[in-house]
Every structure is written in C-alpha cells, then in structure tokens.
Amino acid sequence: MCWCLAGLCGARILPLSDSSSTSESFDVMDYGAKGDGMKDDTDAFSKAWNAACSAKGSPEMIIPSGNLFSVGPLQFTGPCESNDVHVNVEGDILGPPPSSWDGARKETWLVFSHINGLTINGSGKIDGHGPAWWAQACREWKGNEICANPTAFTVENSSDVRVSGLNIVNSQQMHVAVEQSTSVTISHLTIEAPGDSPNTDGIHIQGSSSITIEDCNIGTGDDCISIGPGSSDLNISNIVCGPGHGISIGSLGKGGKTSNVEGVHVRDINMTGTTNGARIKTWQGGAGTVSDITFERITMDNVDRPIIIDQYYCDANYHCQNQTSAVEVKGVKFIGVRGTSIKPEAVKLACSTSVACTNILLDGIELKTIGGEKTVSYCLNAFGSANGQVIPKPCLN
Structure with a gap:
C-alpha cells in the first residue's frame, strides 16, 4: 500500500541544495574600508580576503569602483577552501610612501601566495606611489649599491591563476612578478611608469612554468x-x-x-x-x-x-672580470x-x-x-x- 502526504502525491521531490555550489561576495567596504585615499584600509582588505578564502563555492572579494583605497604591504595567503576564488578590482589601490611602512619588509607590496585556482580581474588601478620610492637613496650591500624597493604585485607558489584587465602604474620597483608558480595567464594589463624610473620591470617571471602573457601594453623604465x-x-x-x-x-x-x-x-x-x-x-x-x-x-x-x-x-655597480x-x-x-x-x-x-x-x-x-x-x-x-x-x-x- 502506498501512502501520500496531503498535497504531495505525484509531486517531484527536489534534493537539498549543495552549499558548496553557492557563490558569496565579500566587499571590503563591509569590513571597514573607507576608500577615501586617506584612511589605512589594509586591515579591511585582509579581513575580506580571509573571509573569501575560507568560503566554499566560488567566493568573490570585491574592491568596489569609485573609491581610492590606501593599502600597505599585504599577503593574500592560501590555501583556500575553494579552487575558484575571484578578486574583482574595480576601485583604485594606492601604496603608501616609504615613511609609512613602519619597518615592514620592503621586497613586496601586494602578494598572492599558495593559492590553487584564482582569478584577479577588473578595471581598477594599482598605483605603487613610485616617485617617493625612486627618490630614496639606495642602500649599500657587499660594496655595491642596490635599491630594495618593493615589487607591486606578486603571484608566488600558486597554480591555475588568471590576472586580467588591471592598470598597474608607478610601481616602487618591479610591477608584476610571477615566482615558483605554474599555469598562470596574464592578459590585457596596462603597465606604466616613466622611462627613467629605476628597475621598474613590467612583468618578471622566475622559477615558473606554463606561463602565458598576452595582449598587454607595457611602458616602463626597465x-x-x-x-x-x-x-x-x-x-x-x-x-x-x-x-x-x-x-x-x-x-x-x-x-x-x-x-x-x-x-x-x-x-x-x-x-x-x-x-x-x-x-x-x-x-x-x-x-x-x-x-x-x-x-x-x-x-x-x-x-x-x-x-x-x-x-x-x-x-654598472659591479667590477666584472673575464x-x-x-x-x-x-x-x-x-x-x-x-x-x-x-x-x-x-x-x-x-x-x-x-x-x-x-x-x-x-x-x-x-x-x-x-x-x-x-x-x-x-x-x-x-x-x-x-x-x-x-x-x-x-x-x-
């Protein structure tokens, strides 16, 4: 004998939704960012990233348009719960001058590290505040002058990464670096710095394989x-x-x-x-x-x-011998x-x-x-x- 609950005979029973298929958004403004170009928004960016990295499905960290965010040195670190994390950069990001780094390591500024499955795109501008750094004197190292200025945007120890659409300007030193990573695609970037700016390579690749760089406009000092x-x-x-x-x-x-x-x-x-x-x-x-x-x-x-x-x-700073x-x-x-x-x-x-x-x-x-x-x-x-x-x-x- 078949019994039916009232109103459900012949109805299609749907499976419970899979929470892993959901897509959540994490806007930096919801984590305390002001986007006025004056207040330090580093902590808000860090909190929004941590939330997105901890979420399942296809989480998205949002940096909204119409804002200028002042962000200090920051590591966006994985591994994340999802292999499909998105960072949507529509607002502009400004790096602080050297005087406000408060002893932080000066090799890097924005770093995406140990992430498998990452998309970073948008039409926003990432400005390294370069002139303040270029004017800074170099330090001595083993008798040779070198400049220890940061690389603006780094992808390291990661795989399956796509970066597109951004405008990266006036980096403190190198603009974009890909290190110890695999399967990275960089496309439709505009990278700009004056022709006499020191060591401002557009894109640098090292220790990495299966890298594609396409459809970019690059003009720098290196x-x-x-x-x-x-x-x-x-x-x-x-x-x-x-x-x-x-x-x-x-x-x-x-x-x-x-x-x-x-x-x-x-x-x-x-x-x-x-x-x-x-x-x-x-x-x-x-x-x-x-x-x-x-x-x-x-x-x-x-x-x-x-x-x-x-x-x-x-x-030029070395004395080379045959x-x-x-x-x-x-x-x-x-x-x-x-x-x-x-x-x-x-x-x-x-x-x-x-x-x-x-x-x-x-x-x-x-x-x-x-x-x-x-x-x-x-x-x-x-x-x-x-x-x-x-x-x-x-x-x-």
Whole structure:
C-alpha cells in the first residue's frame, strides 16, 4: 500500500541544495574600508580576503569602483577552501610612501601566495606611489649599491591563476612578478611608469612554468618583460612595449649560479623607443642552459639594439672580470624581425669564447637605421644559419 502526504502525491521531490555550489561576495567596504585615499584600509582588505578564502563555492572579494583605497604591504595567503576564488578590482589601490611602512619588509607590496585556482580581474588601478620610492637613496650591500624597493604585485607558489584587465602604474620597483608558480595567464594589463624610473620591470617571471602573457601594453623604465632562471614553457604574444629595455631573458648566471631557461616563444610584438629589442643576457662565470627560444614577428621602431645576445653582461655597480665558464645558449630563433635601429649595429651576438652559442637561426630579418646608414652585424663565437632575406648581412659561423 502506498501512502501520500496531503498535497504531495505525484509531486517531484527536489534534493537539498549543495552549499558548496553557492557563490558569496565579500566587499571590503563591509569590513571597514573607507576608500577615501586617506584612511589605512589594509586591515579591511585582509579581513575580506580571509573571509573569501575560507568560503566554499566560488567566493568573490570585491574592491568596489569609485573609491581610492590606501593599502600597505599585504599577503593574500592560501590555501583556500575553494579552487575558484575571484578578486574583482574595480576601485583604485594606492601604496603608501616609504615613511609609512613602519619597518615592514620592503621586497613586496601586494602578494598572492599558495593559492590553487584564482582569478584577479577588473578595471581598477594599482598605483605603487613610485616617485617617493625612486627618490630614496639606495642602500649599500657587499660594496655595491642596490635599491630594495618593493615589487607591486606578486603571484608566488600558486597554480591555475588568471590576472586580467588591471592598470598597474608607478610601481616602487618591479610591477608584476610571477615566482615558483605554474599555469598562470596574464592578459590585457596596462603597465606604466616613466622611462627613467629605476628597475621598474613590467612583468618578471622566475622559477615558473606554463606561463602565458598576452595582449598587454607595457611602458616602463626597465624590461617590459624579463625572464629569470628556472623558467620554462612560456608563451608571450601581442605585446606593445615601450619605453623600456625590451623583452629580456636574463640576466642569468650572476655570481657563478646555475641558471636554466627553456621553451620560450615570443611573437607578435611591437617595440617603440626601447633600448633593447629581443635580448638574452648572461654573466660570465655562470652555468646552465638557455635553449629552445623563439622571437617571431617582432616590429622594431627606433630601437637601440634590436637583436642582442650578450654573454658579457655586467651591472654598472659591479667590477666584472673575464671568466671561462658561461651559461650555454643554444637553439635560438629570430624570425621575421623588422623595423628601424637607432645604431648601425642592429644585430649583436656576443657569445662566450669558451662556451659557444649554437644553432642560432636568423630568418627574414630586415633592420635599417633611422638615418639611412648601413646596418651591420657583430658575432663572437656564434654558430648557426640564415634563411631568406637577412639585413644586416649575417655573420654567423
């Protein structure tokens, strides 16, 4: 015999809702942020992050538009309950001047650490208050001057991260850094700082793999994109670069260190007024390998040194001596590099005299000086081949 409760015979019984599928929002204003550009909102940001990181489903931390938030050094730390955490940055964030850091470590400002599954997007501006830092004197370290200013925005020890849409300006030092992370996509960023601002790299990658950087506009006082040791499987495309120092692999091998970089594909790049174009730079005395590198479809407009491999890199603050060991450079392709060079020496391949550069390819190169003077190539212990039209005349062994 089948019994029915009143009014429920034949009705469909729905399952209980799964709380893990819910999506909660955590607005920094609800945690005490003022957004007036004067009150310190660091604690409110920290509380909103902790709440979002502790929530299940697809939690979202909201930084609302129409506000200017003053935020000091802060770590957004995981692991989180969810592998799908969102941070929506629509308001602007301003870093404090050096005088208000109160002894906090000055290597970083905003850090996202140990998070698996993170999306950071929005149209907000992140302003590092850079001029106050750039004017600050450097400190002495082992007889050499270095500036210990913070990196504005760092992703470290994380995976499956997407960063898009932000405007990051006037960083204290580097603007964006990705360190010890995997599967990170950075897209549609605008990164800006004056061309004479010190060490303000646009995006720096180190110790990371499966990294995509695409559709970004970068103009700073240092490398638009720099690639440090331990990096592999990098795809960089559709970048507008300038002012700045171009796109650089390195510097590598400093202090005799072993440095490896492999599998880097850079394509569809426009460089304007940069000091370098496509560059690999290593110190003498290092070890390791740079391999499987492609610079493809690069347009140069008034670039000082469009194509350069420099295995004699030495910072101005160091007194470097000749050494026999070197980072090995092999399997590097320059394909479809065209435009104008400020200097006649448009291609420079200065390789170690003890560890040659090998399997270098120049294919479809057309570089002319802006004044009409004939461009030339310089090679030292560089071996490879040239295909198609190559201007200036190649000098590879």
